[in-house]
Amino acid sequence: MTTEEKIFEAAFKVFQNKGFMGARMQEIADEAGINKAMLHYFFRSKEKLFEAVFMNAFGKLAPQINEIFNSDDDLFEKIRKFTASYITFVIEYPFLPQFIIQEMNNNPDFVEKFLKEEQRPNPIKLVKQIERAIELGEIMPLSPKQLLLDIFSMTVFPFAAQTLVKGIIAISDDEFIALMEARKVHISTQIINAIQKG
Amino acid sequence: MTTEEKIFEAAFKVFQNKGFMGARMQEIADEAGINKAMLHYFFRSKEKLFEAVFMNAFGKLAPQINEIFNSDDDLFEKIRKFTASYITFVIEYPFLPQFIIQEMNNNPDFVEKFLKEEQRPNPIKLVKQIERAIELGEIMPLSPKQLLLDIFSMTVFPFAAQTLVKGIIAISDDEFIALMEARKVHISTQIINAIQKG
DNA sequence: ACCTTTGCTAACCAAATGGTTAAACTTAAT
DNA sequence: ATTAAGTTTAACCATTTGGTTAGCAAAGGT
16 A cells, blocks of 8 residues: 555544544544655645545545436335435445535535536436426425435434434444444335325 | 623634634634633633533523423324424524534544433433334334434434535525425424324 | 722743655666 | 655644733722
8 A cells, every 4th residue: 555545544534533623634644654744745735635535535425326316217216225325335434424514514615616526416307306206196295305305314314413313312333333224224115105195 | 791601602603613623712712802811711721611612502402302302292293393393493503403413423422421411312202102102003113213313314414414405405595494494394294194004 | 998809911831733844765767 | 876756754843722820900898
């Protein structure tokens, strides 16, 4: 593994745990087992290093989401696939959602920067699909945006608010993962039950 | 308004915007329009000041939640009341959820500190109520914890991930509030549709 | 009038932090 | 073997940061 990769991985870890403000360049260097000056040698500044890490993190999630948004599956199938595959993915990177959400909240200007990108998750196809399903009478009439929010909320929230959730419903890390595994089918079942006609 | 109150409000504002790590004592002092030494005069340290602010923030939310958890209402009524009153409350303090979630995630040890408190939201009564409703055949069989998570997710997530949500579904602050207003009844409708039998 | 307490300020301090520099080491091409 | 480029280190720097101190001013009790 090259020094640059070591730095990147260390930075990923530290930024995820402490956030941009909480992260210390020295800690990243220690974590990578190299001299602090190397951080600046490979990535000019803390901002630049963070940007690299953040973009990479977001770049992992975005295609996951986009693939579902834009697939040709039937609406129900899409919902089933999305919740399942998203949770599978996030169980591997449990801190990605809270990391992304936190940094976006702390730096709203930063948001625009990558919302212009090609990779940017764009739900318009899914929204149209929902509208069509309503017209066809396949599902109850509702606001597509609300439905989108429902799906995202149920899927992402438990990871974003991990510590709070574990604390309030009083479960261990292992129990949390088990709960999330079960959630893969629970969420789509709930949502489809709610919107399905008849 | 006393100096202490001025400090507290300024701290509340700054901590909420920047988080514990991002907040600067000088900025709090400036915001309060007083000398930095006064912060330490009234609240020994940054940690203590933060703790005061955080506990106050959490203390605002907890009773809201607990009241619903422990009321004697029927399950469906409880769900309706909770989503509506929680959203009403949070629209007034839109940054409270993300603040609490962020600081808990960044400082998991801190969690235990107040999860011992009397005020601590405790869902066991509601969980039993859900179990009973299942036994009575009023709702479909499901895991009470999942249902709890569903309710919380749908209610809290849009506020916790505010910046991301506004960015992805491309809406303004005003539209966001309107969407949340509509959500007061949307959420309970969806959930009740999903779990109700027949 | 005198003293004690409380609120407040300006100046100061030590530690931490992001960043730089100059020199040394490594590698591979000439 | 020499050179040139890239890599790595230790020491250093300027600034920021949380926190302290000594002294002033006002208020209130005696």
